[in-house]
Amino acid sequence: MTEFNMLGLDKTIMYNITQAGYDKATPIQAQAIPLVLDGHDLIGLAQTGTGKTAAFGLPMVENLIHLEGRPAPKSVKALILAPTRELVNQICDNLSVFVRSTPIKVFSVVGGQSINRQINRLERGVDILVATPGRLMDLVDRRAVYLDSAKMLVLDEADQMLDMGFIHALRKIAPLLGTPRQTLLFSATMPKQMEELAGAFLTNPKRVQVAAPGKAADKITQSLHFVKQAMKVDKLKDCLDETEGQAIVFLRTKHTAEKLMKHLVAEGYTAASIHGNKSQGQRDRAIKAFKSGEIRILVATDVAARGIDIPDVSHVYNYDLPEVAENYVHRIGRTARAGKDGAAVAFVDAQEIGYLRAIQKVMKMNIPVESGIEPAAEDPPKRGGGGGGRGRRGGGGGKPSGGRAQHARGGKPGGFKSGGGGGKPSGRKPRRRKPAA
Numbered sequence: 267m268t269e270f271n272m273l274g275l276d277k278t279i280m281y282n283i284t285q286a287g288y289d290k291a292t293p294i295q296a297q298a299i300p301l302v303l304d305g306h307d308l309i310g311l312a313q314t315g316t317g318k319t320a321a322f323g324l325p326m327v328e329n330l331i332h333l334e335g336r337p338a339p340k341s342v343k344a345l346i347l348a349p350t351r352e353l354v355n356q357i358c359d360n361l362s363v364f365v366r367s368t369p370i371k372v373f374s375v376v377g378g379q380s381i382n383r384q385i386n387r388l389e390r391g392v393d394i395l396v397a398t399p400g401r402l403m404d405l406v407d408r409r410a411v412y413l414d415s416a417k418m419l420v421l422d423e424a425d426q427m428l429d430m431g432f433i434h435a436l437r438k439i440a441p442l443l444g445t446p447r448q449t450l451l452f453s454a455t456m457p458k459q460m461e462e463l464a465g466a467f468l469t470n471p472k473r474v475q476v477a478a479p480g481k482a483a484d485k486i487t488q489s490l491h492f493v494k495q496a497m498k499v500d501k502l503k504d505c506l507d508e509t510e511g512q513a514i515v516f517l518r519t520k521h522t523a524e525k526l527m528k529h530l531v532a533e534g535y536t537a538a539s540i541h542g543n544k545s546q547g548q549r550d551r552a553i554k555a556f557k558s559g560e561i562r563i564l565v566a567t568d569v570a571a572r573g574i575d576i577p578d579v580s581h582v583y584n585y586d587l588p589e590v591a592e593n594y595v596h597r598i599g600r601t602a603r604a605g606k607d608g609a610a611v612a613f614v615d616a617q618e619i620g621y622l623r624a625i626q627k628v629m630k631m632n633i634p635v636e637s638g639i640e641p642a643a644e645d646p647p648k649r650g651g652g653g654g655g656r657g658r659r660g661g662g663g664g665k666p667s668g669g670r671a672q673h674a675r676g677g678k679p680g681g682f683k684s685g686g687g688g689g690k691p692s693g694r695k696p697r698r699r700k701p702a703a
Contacts, residue, residue: 268296274303275324276331282366283324292317293476299325302450307471309464310452313599316476318452319360322346322420327364329418329448330393336369337391340411344418346396347439349426349572351376351546352553356575357396357422370394377401378546385410399427399435406442414444421467423572424453424460429590433459440466455592485602490612490622492638498585498613499529505611506535506563511580512556515565516597518586526585527565537563540570571596577603584612591624611636619643 268291271280291299294312301308302325312318326344337343348354354374361372374396375384381404388395388411395402395411405411421427427436449468453460464471493501506513517523520541527539538552538561549569556564557576564570571593579601588594594612601608612633614622620643626632 273299273324275299275328278331278367279324279327279364282364283320286363288320292321294318294474295321295324297474297476298322298450301472301474302326302448303328305448307448307468308450309456309468309471309473310450311454311456311473311475312452313454313595318422319357320364322422322450322452323357323361323364326394326418326420327361327368327370330370331368333417337393338415339391340388340409341415342392342395342411342413343416344394344420345413345416345443346394346420346422347399347402347427347436348396348422349398349430349432350569351378351398351549352540352570352574353423353572354396354398355550361394361396365394372396375401375405376546377404381405381408399432399439403435403438406439413439413442416443417447419443419447419449419467421449421451421453421463424451424463425455425457425592426572426596428457428459428463433463436463437466454596485607486598486610487607488598488610488612488633489636490614490633491636492640493613493615495615495617498615499526501613502583502585503530503533503535505581505583509581509609511562512559512576512578513563513581513583514570514574514579514597514600515563515583515585516571516588517565517567518589520567522586523565523567527563530563530565535563536561537565539565541567542569568593568597570600572599574600575603576600577606579603580606580608582608582610584610587612587614587618587621587625589621591621591628594625595628614638616641616644 270283270288270291273291273296275283294310294316298308298310298321302322310318310321312321326346330343333343346357348357354376358372358374365372370393372394373387373392375388376398377400381401384401384405385408388405397405402411406413421436427433449471451460451464451468451471491501502515515526517526520543523539523541524543527537530537538555540549540552544552552561552564553574555561559578564574568588571588582598582601584594584597588597598608598610601610612622619641622633
């Protein structure tokens, strides 16, 4: 791997990253940083967890150090767009390390926080602004920030921005940006719509691809269990009891994620949840507690599939398989970070066989089966059902059931009980459940 001191970075930046433990550049960093320093527009394709933030953050800081003058009021020198609040916060955390002992100021704007505070801060101008597209457009509409002086633009996790419907906001942002500028687009995948986006923002870009789209990190051990929806909670607790280390558990819907978290807390596990119904403060506190080790289990929807960089996550559990196959790759990329090993475990019900086949097609591999026998495929749950009603004769007809599977006969709900706990992380260590009477 390339040494960072061979990339021509400023000595202050080198000191900062050395103190932070950066040693050798990852492949995406080694290939992208020289091209960015040479002034090229860039399309960077790399799987999650490969160090994309440093690949654009380090040369951005390098360029701004040599750019004289403070930013004008309500202006920015560089703009970074990312799809989620969590990813914006992670980028800011990394940039804060890079800019220590320099005059460069980094500021972030996301939804769920006081827009008046953000407006007041932008009055003074910002060197690097990191933003979600929606909140940025709110600020532009209020004439709180002008983008025509930005000399550098980064679109991070651009494919997820498209998936989340930000294409319209991005189309509005493009003509507001000044020229000439340098534009960098980073993504884990390259869908067809991305070509249109690249054409609108980039000029004669160089392309760097360090791993085939859909390929997971080499140090992730993958496995799956074929298990009925109603039995998933017991399988999850068995897995948690048999292993140590921190774990992220992914579900499809906000409602079922919250219910599972409360059930785990009631059973004595230390757990918290993050999803779209949580305020930004609640999400930040949950991630802080998870990072510090105060809680062992983070229950989440795909809002956490990208943007969480915690080196000690040993296991990722796909309690529900994602509807979008590529999201599986992003989910399991939350483990095996910073050179560590990790495990990704999936629980697959008959209704999810179609999702499993799509995931294995994207991954170009068959995920090893740890237990169970592959059932005959059933119709997938309706969107928003969260793996609820099974839709069988006498059952719930596919209607959402709050994460409880419907029995074939009588329609009685199964699955986990909501329990108590109020959703607050328990301070107790995980314990084994008492055997059923």
